[in-house]
Amino acid sequence: GAGVSQSPSNKVTEKGKDVELRCDPISGHTALYWYRQSLGQGLEFLIYFQGNSAPDKSGLPSDRFSAERTGGSVSTLTIQRTQQEDSAVYLCASSLDSRADYEQYFGPGTRLTVT
Amino acid sequence: GENVEQHPSTLSVQEGDSAVIKCTYSDSASNYFPWYKQELGKRPQLIIDIRSNVGEKKDQRIAVTLNKTAKHFSLHITETQPEDSAVYFCAGGGTSYGKLTFGQGTILTVHP
Numbered sequence: 001g002a003g004v005s006q007s008p009s010n011k012v013t014e015k016g017k018d019v020e021l022r023c024d025p026i027s028g029h030t031a032l033y034w035y036r037q038s039l040g041q042g043l044e045f046l047i048y049f050q051g052n053s054a055p056d057k058s059g060l061p062s063d064r065f066s067a068e069r070t071g072g073s074v075s076t077l078t079i080q081r082t083q084q085e086d087s088a089v090y091l092c093a094s095s096l097d098s099r100a101d102y103e104q105y106f107g108p109g110t111r112l113t114v115t
Numbered sequence: 116g117e118n119v120e121q122h123p124s125t126l127s128v129q130e131g132d133s134a135v136i137k138c139t140y141s142d143s144a145s146n147y148f149p150w151y152k153q154e155l156g157k158r159p160q161l162i163i164d165i166r167s168n169v170g171e172k173k174d175q176r177i178a179v180t181l182n183k184t185a186k187h188f189s190l191h192i193t194e195t196q197p198e199d200s201a202v203y204f205c206a207g208g209g210t211s212y213g214k215l216t217f218g219q220g221t222i223l224t225v226h227p
Contacts, residue, residue: 004158031212033213033215035217041220042119042204042217043215048213050212055212091159095213098212099212099213100146100211100213101147101166103149103161104213104215106151106160107158
């Protein structure tokens, strides 16, 4: 079946502009995670959804970052007033359930470049 | 919160040799430790995982060991092949839900 998809694959934006990144999880997966991967770094947890609720937003770097999930499916990560330090690959992952030992399936990522 | 340290950051081996990547974690409550492989330009993919109720798990050429007392776990790849070249990430989690804390990654290069 279809895996996790993300769009756009690449986004170049000017400093100060807002951007929206989209994630389509695997159908039927109730848990959804957003991570950020900076060049040469590991994956940094941003936010987690169980259904449409976000029980843990602790990883969001600042109040410029927000995310929502609708219909228990598609999720959007929004970055307002982008800064150069926001440049990174944003990865989305979904899993069948929020239990810790359920495999997380990753999307291909969105590479964000803030100029 | 959890902190995961991974070593080495780069590892270069000859085809056929073994490769070992080590990770330490800080939260003794963590009970799930997956390893992901990320090829250049591709998404991370789970290659093996281990739960805290076992000390070792093996799947063909790859194995993972876990020492709960010392809070470290390792990935072992035997008979390495050029297609094993990738970035490998360890992670720890499981204290509540699926939030994973990742190590910084190891760039493995297998020379033919």
